Amino acid sequence: xxxLVCISHVxxxxxKINFTNGDTEFDTNGVQFVINPxxxxxxxxxxxxxxxxxxxxxxxxxxxxxxxATIRKALAIGADEAIRVNANPAxxxxxxxxxAEVVKAGNYDVVICGKESLDYNGGMVPGMLAALLNYNFxxxxxxxxxxxxxxxxxxxxxxxxxxxxxxxxxxIGGQKGIxxxxxxxxxxxxxxxxxxxxxxxxxxxxxxDVKTKAVKFEKPAPKSxxxxxxxxxxxxxINLLHNxxxxx
Amino acid sequence: MSVLIYTEFSEGKFKKVALELASYAKxxxxxxxxxxxxxxxxxxxxxxxxxxxxxxxxxxSDSKLDKFNARAYADVVKQAAQKEGAKVVILSSTTDxxxxxxxxxxxxxxxxxxxxxxxxxxxxxxxxxxxAFSNKGFNITELSSDVKVxxxxxxxxxxxxxxxxxxAEDFAVTLNDADxxxxxxxxxxxxxxxxxxxxxxxxxxxxxxKGPENWGMIEELAEVLGAATAxxxxxxxxxxRPHSEHVGQTGKPVASNLYIAVGISGAIQHIAGIxxxxxxxxxxxxxxxPFFKVADYxxxxxxxxxxxxLIKKLKEFKAHNN
Numbered sequence: 001x002x003x004l005v006c007i008s009h010v011x012x013x014x015x016k017i018n019f020t021n022g023d024t025e026f027d028t029n030g031v032q033f034v035i036n037p038x039x040x041x042x043x044x045x046x047x048x049x050x051x052x053x054x055x056x057x058x059x060x061x062x063x064x065x066x067x068x069a070t071i072r073k074a075l076a077i078g079a080d081e082a083i084r085v086n087a088n089p090a091x092x093x094x095x096x097x098x099x100a101e102v103v104k105a106g107n108y109d110v111v112i113c114g115k116e117s118l119d120y121n122g123g124m125v126p127g128m129l130a131a132l133l134n135y136n137f138x139x140x141x142x143x144x145x146x147x148x149x150x151x152x153x154x155x156x157x158x159x160x161x162x163x164x165x166x167x168x169x170x171x172i173g174g175q176k177g178i179x180x181x182x183x184x185x186x187x188x189x190x191x192x193x194x195x196x197x198x199x200x201x202x203x204x205x206x207x208x209d210v211k212t213k214a215v216k217f218e219k220p221a222p223k224s225x226x227x228x229x230x231x232x233x234x235x236x237x238i239n240l241l242h243n244x245x246x247x248x
Numbered sequence: 249m250s251v252l253i254y255t256e257f258s259e260g261k262f263k264k265v266a267l268e269l270a271s272y273a274k275x276x277x278x279x280x281x282x283x284x285x286x287x288x289x290x291x292x293x294x295x296x297x298x299x300x301x302x303x304x305x306x307x308x309s310d311s312k313l314d315k316f317n318a319r320a321y322a323d324v325v326k327q328a329a330q331k332e333g334a335k336v337v338i339l340s341s342t343t344d345x346x347x348x349x350x351x352x353x354x355x356x357x358x359x360x361x362x363x364x365x366x367x368x369x370x371x372x373x374x375x376x377x378x379x380a381f382s383n384k385g386f387n388i389t390e391l392s393s394d395v396k397v398x399x400x401x402x403x404x405x406x407x408x409x410x411x412x413x414x415x416a417e418d419f420a421v422t423l424n425d426a427d428x429x430x431x432x433x434x435x436x437x438x439x440x441x442x443x444x445x446x447x448x449x450x451x452x453x454x455x456x457x458k459g460p461e462n463w464g465m466i467e468e469l470a471e472v473l474g475a476a477t478a479x480x481x482x483x484x485x486x487x488x489r490p491h492s493e494h495v496g497q498t499g500k501p502v503a504s505n506l507y508i509a510v511g512i513s514g515a516i517q518h519i520a521g522i523x524x525x526x527x528x529x530x531x532x533x534x535x536x537x538p539f540f541k542v543a544d545y546x547x548x549x550x551x552x553x554x555x556x557x558l559i560k561k562l563k564e565f566k567a568h569n570n
Contacts, residue, residue, distance in 0.1 A: 012499060014516050017384040037498050090527060113452025118382045118497060136429050139347040158343050159443035163433040166297050176498040181485055211359030214387040226540050231549030235562050245527045247506040248473065
């Protein structure tokens with residue numbers, strides 16, 4: 001079974017969010033970049049399939065040379081090889097088009113993406129990729145089992161869960177639950193050493209439309225200080241929630 | 249050239265998010281000098297949409313669509329949009345609508361912007377403001393494609409009554425077998441409980457509660473308020489509460505009107521996930537807890553004293569006000 005894991009290179013959660021160049025770009029100064037958390041769950045699950053079912057795991061990222069350190073982390077976690085499509089991830093559709101070329105060229109059975117990246121929160125690449133390829137697609141995926149060419153998947157729905165059956169080939173929009181947080185793989189010394197020798201192939205991008213563009217960024221309005229209420233005066237809290245905030 | 253919306257109908261009525269969607273779409277349609285058409289799937293009485301400005305309703309009825317299927321529903325939205333010559337298609341941010349949105353966008357060769365928080369900044373060029381960086385920033389996104397698909401962020405636009413005819417007509421769609429390649433084997437839903445996704449109020453507990461045996465008061469507080477219960481990641485990892493209650497960056501997002509955090513210090517990942525909630529109340533013994541920096545109201549005190557007292561006073565308040 002050939003698995004392709006799509007990873008995004010995103011600012012670490014604790015990064016300070018600032019904008020530069022007249023508020024038209026995210027300021028990367030001093031920012032640590034990591035593998036998108038939703039992608040990490042899928043990557044660990046792919047490594048599980050490698051160890052238990054002999055799957056071959058490739059990771060792919062659409063980005064410039066600055067993403068290679070992040071790609072190497074994925075190799076250190078256990079992926080067999082990596083591909084970087086040399087282009088700025090201009091928008092979700094553009095990225096999906098690049099990934100579609102990679103999938104077609106490599107003939108993958110399962111494509112695992114994160115449901116949403118925590119930088120732009122687009123939540124569109126897995127669905128667009130599946131639509132471009134005409135592959136079965138399960139979003140908000142919190143569980144996947146594969147036997148031969150058949151998959152059983154669990155999708156998180158509002159208020160519960162749904163179990164689905166789908167044939168391969170398949171695209172998954174994964175999130176926490178596809179593996180548990182405590183089972184996330186982290187790179188060990190051996191992984192880091194071997195990552196250096198694994199293939200990281202750079203592919204040129206294909207031409208594709210860019211249909212959306214972030215023209216400006218804004219920070220949220222500064223928050224006013226918290227109103228503290230004494231534990232002896234909870235009537236006041238209720239009063240404020242009812243009359244001021246109007247939420248009860 | 250109307251604005252096309254997909255309004256979700258469930259358990260005999262339109263979801264609240266569908267009515268908020270209609271209210272938003274009406275304003276967008278007015279700024280474009282056009283009308284609002286809603287497409288529904290296996291809906292009953294659709295006249296309520298008229299109260300929120302919907303002028304026409306395309307009613308799709310097909311037993312194959314009884315259960316949600318993203319590819320098939322995306323096909324429905326695409327065909328409805330094509331029939332109407334719609335240039336703007338607006339969806340809710342429910343799990344199902346977000347699942348079908350990117351598929352519909354590709355089908356319509358449309359640009360897609362999710363998490364849209366306000367009416368368009370401009371209609372020509374078409375620009376919308378959306379949440380980004382896990383609620384720590386916004387971006388103004390321009391959609392340059394002929395057809396534009398946007399998803400309205402949860403709880404970002406309230407109900408606004410406007411008159412519309414909601415003239416209903418049956419709409420037959422052409423579905424392919426391939427649309428039904430994925431089959432639902434089973435569903436598991438917590439019955440009777442308010443889901444975090446739909447809740448107007450969420451009551452959430454953290455490690456400060458010291459153990460799962462202490463959750464009774466959280467559940468009781470939630471019950472008095474008609475709220476959903478939630479928890480922080482450490483609580484979920486420790487299996488004190490079901491994993492489905494975990495809210496935060498890698499858990500469920502919260503966009504309720506009110507979020508009450510009890511015994512939660514306020515790690516950045518937690519705040520990122522709940523930041524879209526409108527009003528935050530923090531109850532914690534530690535005055536230095538980072539959560540107080542983003543809270544609207546705070547009580548520095550022992551949860552084991554404060555919460556039971558709050559429950560008692562809320563019951564009095566509710567009795568007095570009803």
